[in-house]
Amino acid sequence: MHVKLVRYTLLTFLCFIVSASVAREGTPFVTVDDGRFFLNGKEYRYVGTNLWYGAILASDGNGGDRVRLAKELDDLKALGVDNVRVLVGGDGRDSIPSHIAPKLQTAPGVYDEKLLTGLDRLLVELERRDMRAVLYFNNAWEWSGGYGAYLDWVGFSGDVMSSDGSGKMKHFDKTPVPTIDGWWEYMQYVANFITNDEAKRLAANHVRNIVTRVNSITQQPYSTSKAIMAWEIANEPRCFINDSLHRAKFVEWIDSQSRMIKGLDPNHLVTTGSEGKHGCEESTELFRAIHTLPCIDYACIHIWPNNWGWIGQFNQNYDADKTIAEGMPDPIVENVRAACDSTQAYIEEAYDVLNTPRAGEKTFRRRPVVLEEFGYPRDRFLFTPGSPTSGRDEYYRYVFSVIYHTGKIAGCNFWGWGGSANVRHTIWQRWDDYVCDPAQEEQGLNSVFASDTTTLNVIREFAETLKR
Numbered sequence: 259m260h261v262k263l264v265r266y267t268l269l270t271f272l273c274f275i276v277s278a279s280v281a282r283e284g285t286p287f288v289t290v291d292d293g294r295f296f297l298n299g300k301e302y303r304y305v306g307t308n309l310w311y312g313a314i315l316a317s318d319g320n321g322g323d324r325v326r327l328a329k330e331l332d333d334l335k336a337l338g339v340d341n342v343r344v345l346v347g348g349d350g351r352d353s354i355p356s357h358i359a360p361k362l363q364t365a366p367g368v369y370d371e372k373l374l375t376g377l378d379r380l381l382v383e384l385e386r387r388d389m390r391a392v393l394y395f396n397n398a399w400e401w402s403g404g405y406g407a408y409l410d411w412v413g414f415s416g417d418v419m420s421s422d423g424s425g426k427m428k429h430f431d432k433t434p435v436p437t438i439d440g441w442w443e444y445m446q447y448v449a450n451f452i453t454n455d456e457a458k459r460l461a462a463n464h465v466r467n468i469v470t471r472v473n474s475i476t477q478q479p480y481s482t483s484k485a486i487m488a489w490e491i492a493n494e495p496r497c498f499i500n501d502s503l504h505r506a507k508f509v510e511w512i513d514s515q516s517r518m519i520k521g522l523d524p525n526h527l528v529t530t531g532s533e534g535k536h537g538c539e540e541s542t543e544l545f546r547a548i549h550t551l552p553c554i555d556y557a558c559i560h561i562w563p564n565n566w567g568w569i570g571q572f573n574q575n576y577d578a579d580k581t582i583a584e585g586m587p588d589p590i591v592e593n594v595r596a597a598c599d600s601t602q603a604y605i606e607e608a609y610d611v612l613n614t615p616r617a618g619e620k621t622f623r624r625r626p627v628v629l630e631e632f633g634y635p636r637d638r639f640l641f642t643p644g645s646p647t648s649g650r651d652e653y654y655r656y657v658f659s660v661i662y663h664t665g666k667i668a669g670c671n672f673w674g675w676g677g678s679a680n681v682r683h684t685i686w687q688r689w690d691d692y693v694c695d696p697a698q699e700e701q702g703l704n705s706v707f708a709s710d711t712t713t714l715n716v717i718r719e720f721a722e723t724l725k726r
C-alpha cells in the first residue's frame with residue numbers, strides 16, 4: 259500500500275513538473291505555461307481541423323489513398339491550418355450499421371497492420387510539413403466502436419429502459435445500434451463502460467500499445483515524434499448516467515488514463531477530448547474536476563449549435579431531396595446570431611470555471627482551453643460540396659473573432675475537413691470517399707470541402723491574422 263502511494267505521489271509530481279512546464283527554448287514539443295501553449299520558445303496559437311480518417315488515408319488497404327492524403331495535407335498547410343485531430347483507429351466487430359471501416363483493432367490487442375503503418379506514415383507526412391496532430395484513442399459514440407466495442411469484448415449484456423415511454427426494460431446482449439435501437443438505449447447501455455473494470459483494462463492496454471509504439475518507417479518511438487502535439491483519452495468521453503457512482507468512476511478513469519500516458523510519454527501533452535459542460539452531464543463541477551487533474555495539460559470544449567438546438571428544431575431526414583423548402587425561412591441563416599450568442603456564453607463559462615482559483619486552492623494552475631470541435635450546417639440544410647454556406651461563414655467568422663479578441667481559446671479545430679472528397683451518397687456506404695461527417699450522419703452536413711471557397715477564405719484570413 260505504501261509503495262503504491264509513493265508511486266502515485268511521484269507520478270503526480272512528474273505531471274506537475276512536465277505539464278506546468280516552462281516554455282523551453284528550442285524544444286520540438288508543444289508545452290504549456292500559465293494557460294498558454296508554447297513551441298520553440300514562442301506562443302503557439304493555432305487554427306486546425308478534424309481529420310479523423312487521416313490514418314486510414316495513409317494506409318495501403320481498403321480506404322487508403324496516399325495521393326489524396328498528400329493533397330489534403332498540402333491544401334490544409336496552404337490554408338494556414340497546421341493542426342489536425344485524428345482518430346488512432348476504430349474498434350470492434352465489422353459490418354455494424356453506422357460504423358466506420360476498416361477497423362484498426364479487430365479484437366483486444368489485435369491490429370490491422372496496414373492501418374498501424376498508415377498511422378506511422380501519417381505522422382511522417384505531418385512532420386515533413388511541420389504540422390501537428392492530436393491523437394485520440396477511444397470514443398463514447400458508436401461510429402468508431404469505442405465504449406461499446408470494449409463492452410462487447412468482455413461479454414457484457416444488460417437491461418436498459420425503453421425510450422418508447424412504456425416503462426418497460428429492453429435486454430441487449432451486444433451494444434445497441436443507436437440508429438436502429440435508439441439513442442437513449444445506446445447511452446444507457448454504454449454507461450456501463452465507466453463502471454466495468456475489465457472493459458477499461460482492455461482500453462488501457464490499447465493506449466499502452468499505441469503510446470509505446472515505434473514508428474515502422476522512421477524506427478523512432480512515438481514518444482519522440484515532433485508531429486504529435488497531444489494524446490487524447492477519447493472522443494467526447496462521458497459517464498452518461500448522472501449519479502455519484504458514475505461521476506466518481508469517470509473522474510477516476512480520466513485520472514488513471516492520463517497518469518499512465520504521462521508515465522509512458524512525458525514529452526507530449528495529454529487531454530480529455532471532452533465537449534465541456536454538455537459532455538459532463540451539464541455539470542461545470544464535473545468539467546472542472548476532469549480538467550484540473552494533475553496529468554491533464556489542457557481543457558477541451560466542443561460546440562454544436564445545430565445538434566444542441568441553438569438554432570431551433572427542424573426536419574433532418576437524411577434525404578438531400580427533402581431539405582428546407584424553397585420560400586420557407588432558413589433557420590440556419592436566420593438564427594445564426596442566436597448560435598453566436600450561445601457560443602460566446604459557452605466559451606466564457608468554460609474558461610471562467612477552469613481558470614478562476616477557488617478559495618484555499620494551493621495547487622491551482624491555469625490551463626489552456628481548446629475549442630477542438632465546432633461545426634455549422636450549410637444553408638437550407640444542403641449537403642452538396644460548394645453549395646451556399648452564408649450561415650456557416652458568418653458563424654465561423656464570429657467564432658474566430660471571439661478566439662482572437664478574448665484570448666480565452668488557445669487553439670481550435672473546426673469540424674471538419676472534407677477536402678477533395680467525391681460525395682456519392684447522403685449516408686456513407688463502404689469505400690465511399692471519407693469526409694469528416696461520421697458514417698451515421700449526412701455526408702457533407704458539417705464538412706468543409708475544397709470547393710467551399712467562401713468558407714476557405716474565412717479560415718485563411720483568420721490563420722493569417724493569428725500569425726501576425
